[in-house]
Amino acid sequence: MIKIGDSLPDVQFNVPTSEGMKQMRTAEIFGGKTVALFAVPGAFTPTCSARHLPSFRDKAAEFKAKGVDTIACTAVNDHFVMGAWSKDQNVGEDIVMLADGSAEFARAIGLDADFSKFGMGPRSKRYSMLVKDGVVSQLNVEEAGEYKVSSAEHLLSQLS
Numbered sequence: 425m426i427k428i429g430d431s432l433p434d435v436q437f438n439v440p441t442s443e444g445m446k447q448m449r450t451a452e453i454f455g456g457k458t459v460a461l462f463a464v465p466g467a468f469t470p471t472c473s474a475r476h477l478p479s480f481r482d483k484a485a486e487f488k489a490k491g492v493d494t495i496a497c498t499a500v501n502d503h504f505v506m507g508a509w510s511k512d513q514n515v516g517e518d519i520v521m522l523a524d525g526s527a528e529f530a531r532a533i534g535l536d537a538d539f540s541k542f543g544m545g546p547r548s549k550r551y552s553m554l555v556k557d558g559v560v561s562q563l564n565v566e567e568a569g570e571y572k573v574s575s576a577e578h579l580l581s582q583l584s
Contacts, residue, residue: 425534433532437522440507454558457493462552467509479576484518490583498522
């Protein structure tokens, strides 16, 4: 599993934009920036839609005020689902949605999970991290089924 001080692996994300899907590599998203990244097991799922994504959307200005350049959300969903969820949640330009449709990123950082018993297949664990120029500086991984340390409020409390 990835840890503080590790560099993020080079993978491609499919990013829904107002002009359609854009393919972006890790370096484009995280290079030279401070990024608050959070991962959810799935778009439109109860905790993810009711609490996790809204916590980051609602605290976007506070993240910017503390020096965060980008807030990004990743899930093992395709870019169509991530784009629809973004619109449903009224995210606008506050959060970049990173579709990890094949769980390549989740596997590469060791934060993938098998949700087959829920009929969802491979997914990402729920977590948040602060990434500075591609290097993990904070990492908060939830225990299965919990939503505590991956919240926007918790990550904000870790920013100096």
